[in-house]
Amino acid sequence: MTVQQSSDLDARAVELDRSHVFHSWSAQGALHPMVLAGGSGTRVWDHSGRSYLDFSSQLVNVNIGHQHPKVVAAITEQATTLATVAPATAHLTRGEAARRIVERAPGGLDKVFFTNGGADANENAIRMARVHTGRDKVVSTYRSYHGNTGAAIVSTGDWRRVPNEYSRGHVHVFGPYLYRSEFWATTPEEEGERALQHLRRVIECEGPTSIAAILLETIPGTAGVLVPPPGYLAGVRELADTHGIMLILDEVMAGFGRAGEWFALDAHDVVPDLITFAKGVNSGYVPVGGVLISGEVAATFDERVFPGGLTYSGHPLAAASIVASIDAMSEEGIIDNARRIGADVIGPGLADLAERHPVIGEVRGTGVFWALELVADRTTRAPLPAALIGKARTELLARGLIPFTSDNRIHVVPPCVVTDDEVAEALAAYDDVLTLLDEEL
Structure with missing residues (x-):
């Protein structure tokens, strides 16, 4: 291919994009992709x-x-065998993907509900917590991003929440961020203790029996890579246990190697009731996400129908990419x-x-x-x-x-x-x- 032909392809890509593609979170006229x-x-x-x-x-x-050649090969092989399958079926590759995820999660989280990405992972984790507890409210932080679907975007704390506040029952708090402390703290220990006291008071004032879940990014990512101070997440777990509140940790960005661990929570001595994941589990090669579910929450739906589902839940191409990604991460x-x-x-x-x-x-x-x-x-x-x-x-x-x-x-x-x-x-x-x-x- 000549230099001119290559340049023409770049120009054609931009032309088609500007003519027909509508971009997320953007004023369309100012884009220069x-x-x-x-x-x-x-x-x-x-x-x-x-x-x-x-x-x-x-x-x-x-x-x-x-x-990554192993992941590309796995997707290709699966596509030649069975390119899609309904979520109600049992499928070997889907089961192998779920097993590999469970094996790297904390003990007691033994089931995986697959989604199409991180937003609907958080959406369904919230749904599970609400049905399990019979409560409505979800507490999350202002410095957070949980995705662009109904409850997920309102759980989000940043500016993207404001034009999208159509979901009910969401409460926001300040999490720890020592560099710009909301609590006049001067040490990580002070910041963690005061952030926990702030959360405790909000729970008390909102009414503990009205709160279904606390939803936190283990390490808030888009909000600034805010690694929590020692003891903070364990303190949140204790507060949740005291009041019968589910703890959901959002590992969509922080999980599967990003924080140097399989799950970022591994470094923080905490086991949540639900873990959401996406992005890193297969590096986004095929859209996928999911919810890791504790035995207690999963048992709620043994005799009760779970009121949620997705056509592409556990899609075989996504499942194959997960198996190959986790295996390659382990082996290499x-x-x-x-x-x-x-x-x-x-x-x-x-x-x-x-x-x-x-x-x-x-x-x-x-x-x-x-x-x-x-x-x-x-x-x-x-x-x-x-x-x-x-x-x-x-x-x-x-x-x-x-x-x-x-x-x-x-x-x-x-x-x-x-x-x-x-x-x-x-x-x-x-x-x-x-x-x-x-x-x-």
Whole structure:
């Protein structure tokens, strides 16, 4: 293919997109989408051959990397055998996918309800909690994102909730976030204790017997990679137990290697009643999500019909991709790589940048799940203006790196298979662009 033909394909992709594709969370007229045509591992490229290091993992979901051959082969093989099957049937690949997920979850969560993605995983977990408890309210945090369906979007705390508040029974609280503490805390321990006291008072004032569930991202992702302080999640579990409230942990973004563990909750000494997952379980190769269900909740539906279902629940192509992804992650030490590279390479590298660039207010994270909080002034902690975040994104793309930006932050979220050399390449790009931002200030 000639250079001109490749360029024509990129132009055609943009033309078709702008003519016929309606994009999520966007004012359509201002869009200028980049073109992606292929990928491998941590890199992607357009038709013209421009290559990018993907430190966004697209939407923080390509944990196993792009085009992992074992996952692609499993999808292909399943497609040639049985491309679709009704959810009411028993299907071997679906069962194997569920078994592998259960084996990596805390003990007592032995059933999986498959969904099409993370939003409807949270939607159905909320439904299960409401039916199981006979209660209505769901408590979640303001700094959160749980998906774009009826109850999930209203459980969400960020701006996307406000135009979509059509579901009933949702209550929001502030979770721990020491850098911008709502509780005048000065240490992680204070922040955790005061956040728990705040949650306790909201539960008491709302009426504990009216609350079906507390829904939390184990590590809030889009809200800023807010790793909870020690003891916080265990304290939430204790509060839930005291009042007969179900605890739902949303692992859609944090699970399956992203936080350097199979589930982020593994590092926090807590076992919820329900776990939601999606994204990382198969790196988004085929749309899928699900709910891990405790024995107590599952037993509610032994004699009572579960009032929910999806045509594509446990779709065989998705199930095959899950089996291959989990097996490859186990066999190739991909979870271990995410943990090691976060502790030994990404974390120290970002800390070094923070020492040299006044625009960085805080570095936080774990595994391959990190955030640089950028500020206009370290003393006041005033967020870096949106225009400069936009400039940072443009400059990083020009250096061949796809960033994930949100509010005043750059999230450093490469695939779990990222290498030391690739991290070094990304750190050099961040260093260059942060120098430009320092000069702007």
